[in-house]
Amino acid sequence: MIELNEDQIVRYSRHILLQDVGVEGQEKIMNASVLVVGAGGLGAPVSLYLAAAGIGRIGLIDADVVDLSNLQRQVIHFTKDVGRPKVESAAEKIRAINPDVKVETYQDFLWSGNALEIISKYDFIVDGTDNFPVKFLINDACVMAGKPFSHGGILRFNGQTFTHVPGSACYRCLFKEPPPVGAVPTCSQAGVLGAIAGMLGTIQAAEVLKYFTGVGELLTNKLLTFDAKTMNFKTFNVKKGEKCPICGKNPTIDKLIDYEQAACDLKKH
Amino acid sequence: MAKITVNGESKEVRDGITLKALIEESGVLQPDMVSVQLNEQFAEREEWDRTVIKEGDSIDFLYFMGGGAA
Ligand SMILES: [Zn+2]
Numbered sequence: 511m512i513e514l515n516e517d518q519i520v521r522y523s524r525h526i527l528l529q530d531v532g533v534e535g536q537e538k539i540m541n542a543s544v545l546v547v548g549a550g551g552l553g554a555p556v557s558l559y560l561a562a563a564g565i566g567r568i569g570l571i572d573a574d575v576v577d578l579s580n581l582q583r584q585v586i587h588f589t590k591d592v593g594r595p596k597v598e599s600a601a602e603k604i605r606a607i608n609p610d611v612k613v614e615t616y617q618d619f620l621w622s623g624n625a626l627e628i629i630s631k632y633d634f635i636v637d638g639t640d641n642f643p644v645k646f647l648i649n650d651a652c653v654m655a656g657k658p659f660s661h662g663g664i665l666r667f668n669g670q671t672f673t674h675v676p677g678s679a680c681y682r683c684l685f686k687e688p689p690p691v692g693a694v695p696t697c698s699q700a701g702v703l704g705a706i707a708g709m710l711g712t713i714q715a716a717e718v719l720k721y722f723t724g725v726g727e728l729l730t731n732k733l734l735t736f737d738a739k740t741m742n743f744k745t746f747n748v749k750k751g752e753k754c755p756i757c758g759k760n761p762t763i764d765k766l767i768d769y770e771q772a773a774c775d776l777k778k779h
Numbered sequence: 780m781a782k783i784t785v786n787g788e789s790k791e792v793r794d795g796i797t798l799k800a801l802i803e804e805s806g807v808l809q810p811d812m813v814s815v816q817l818n819e820q821f822a823e824r825e826e827w828d829r830t831v832i833k834e835g836d837s838i839d840f841l842y843f844m845g846g847g848a849a
Binding site: 551640641642645663664665668669670683684685686689690693700702733735744746747748749751752753754 | 787816839842846
């Protein structure tokens with residue numbers, strides 16, 4: 511375990527003051543490791559809050575470079591970072607916020623060939639990706655490896671998230687397979703209100719901190735959705751699917767799949 | 780008539796209505812974009828037209844949301 515030094519007691523004092531967290535909870539946070547997949551709209555708030563909270567080790571994987579059109583919502587990247595690899599830009603901000611955090615970067619795509627190996631190095635995985643193939647890949651790899659993860663999706667004025675821990679409902683219990691290519695637009699095609707990324711990403715970050723400190727109830731076997739136009743938040747109860755192709759009784763998926771990406775999305779990468 | 784719950788709201792539907800008809804009548808514009816949960820469990824698309832809604836059933840329409848990074 512980590513013994514908090516004087517500066518850390520001050521830095522994390524607002525966590526320590528929380529009866530449910532305390533010094534013990536803060537130490538759990540500092541001993542934790544999290545992989546954030548995607549250093550974009552969701553990855554930005556998730557990484558910033560996890561870094562500020564003192565998560566011991568944060569891994570970032572993203573193959574992209576910062577584009578001017580990212581800055582409307584990807585608050586971890588600044589105007590001066592346009593053209594830099596996203597993981598490099600994000601790592602610099604994380605270190606500036608909190609030098610306690612060890613940052614590991616992968617300027618790469620997550621795919622069937624590297625997913626299990628990278629995921630195995632972390633205690634918790636955050637899905638901050640912008641496309642269905644990788645969302646399903648994260649789900650399948652985490653179910654196979656027995657890793658908890660937070661799912662996140664945003665579109666236009668809406669967001670949705672749930673948390674998976676081994677044994678609880680997975681993404682495929684809710685959405686059996688990716689939608690037909692091109693049927694559902696992603697942000698790069700449909701647009702998104704910038705602050706929506708912050709709303710959803712901070713929910714994901716809170717779930718991570720709840721997971722490590724054991725505080726409260728996670729969004730397991732539930733799908734939280736919101737519509738920022740009305741500010742209606744809804745929670746749907748969901749069950750682990752007996753017929754789920756990966757976590758059900760007779761799973762049919764025994765290896766990771768690289769689904770085809772919509773052509774219009776490929777251009778972005 | 781059968782009392783059911785659709786997306787958390789109470790609703791009355793005619794007896795014998797299928798899940799497919801309910802989806803159409805509920806104004807789901809792009810069924811491709813929707814995953815349907817019957818009593819908190821995923822309902823197979825191929826079974827929508829064979830599934831008859833019963834009193835007390837709870838149906839939720841979940842929309843795919845794929846955005847996040849780019
Ligand atoms: Zn499942």
